[in-house]
Amino acid sequence: AQKITQTQPGMFVQEKEAVTLDCTYDTSDQSYGLFWYKQPSSGEMIFLIYQGSYDEQNATEGRYSLNFQKARKSANLVISASQLGDSAMYFCAMREGLRGGADGLTFGKGTHLIIQP
Amino acid sequence: ETGVTQTPRHLVMGMTNKKSLKCEQHLGHNAMYWYKQSAKKPLELMFVYNFKEQTENNSVPSRFSPECPNSSHLFLHLHTLQPEDSALYLCASSQRMGDGNEKLFFGSGTQLSVL
Numbered sequence: 001a002q003k004i005t006q007t008q009p010g011m012f013v014q015e016k017e018a019v020t021l022d023c024t025y026d027t028s029d030q031s032y033g034l035f036w037y038k039q040p041s042s043g044e045m046i047f048l049i050y051q052g053s054y055d056e057q058n059a060t061e062g063r064y065s066l067n068f069q070k071a072r073k074s075a076n077l078v079i080s081a082s083q084l085g086d087s088a089m090y091f092c093a094m095r096e097g098l099r100g101g102a103d104g105l106t107f108g109k110g111t112h113l114i115i116q117p
Numbered sequence: 118e119t120g121v122t123q124t125p126r127h128l129v130m131g132m133t134n135k136k137s138l139k140c141e142q143h144l145g146h147n148a149m150y151w152y153k154q155s156a157k158k159p160l161e162l163m164f165v166y167n168f169k170e171q172t173e174n175n176s177v178p179s180r181f182s183p184e185c186p187n188s189s190h191l192f193l194h195l196h197t198l199q200p201e202d203s204a205l206y207l208c209a210s211s212q213r214m215g216d217g218n219e220k221l222f223f224g225s226g227t228q229l230s231v232l
Binding site for chain 2: 004033035037042043044045046047050052091093105106107108109110
């Protein structure tokens, strides 16, 4: 079974609209972390936002927010007021347990987001 | 200058060649990683080095050989590769804190093509 599921292979969105990228996860650990990364065509993976399983508030970083619904095991990324530069691949990832590092860091297959003018 | 630098950006090699990928991090981190990114597949963790010691090897074929001479440099030595090894190879680093919150910082990757 996949541990991270991103059901949207690709999305087209009009500039300035809000975007929601879906991510569901599967773990039996009580402690885990959820991450979103952006990968533009240059190839570099850019960290966007983090949510800990015990965090009661949804994480926010500028235009990015994470809609964390623990009971549903979902961690959707919301981008407000999309910009042309937001066009990229977006990956959801999970770290299970509190071991730290890349141990147990599992990535989804990604969503290709294209912002249209 | 980015925090994690990978060279070369592109590499084409034959199946009998030997080549090496290089990664250097300028962030003072104590852990480094190699990931493989193939088309339409999730990123695959290959190797983890923590304080220069290899702590994880996810059943990677022996034709991939990592080397971590110090906490700032990481190499991936390649020999007798197969065409299915063609992929983007990403290096990352992080600062181990043990709380599960550490972020990975990635390089831009080496796009490898095996002919």
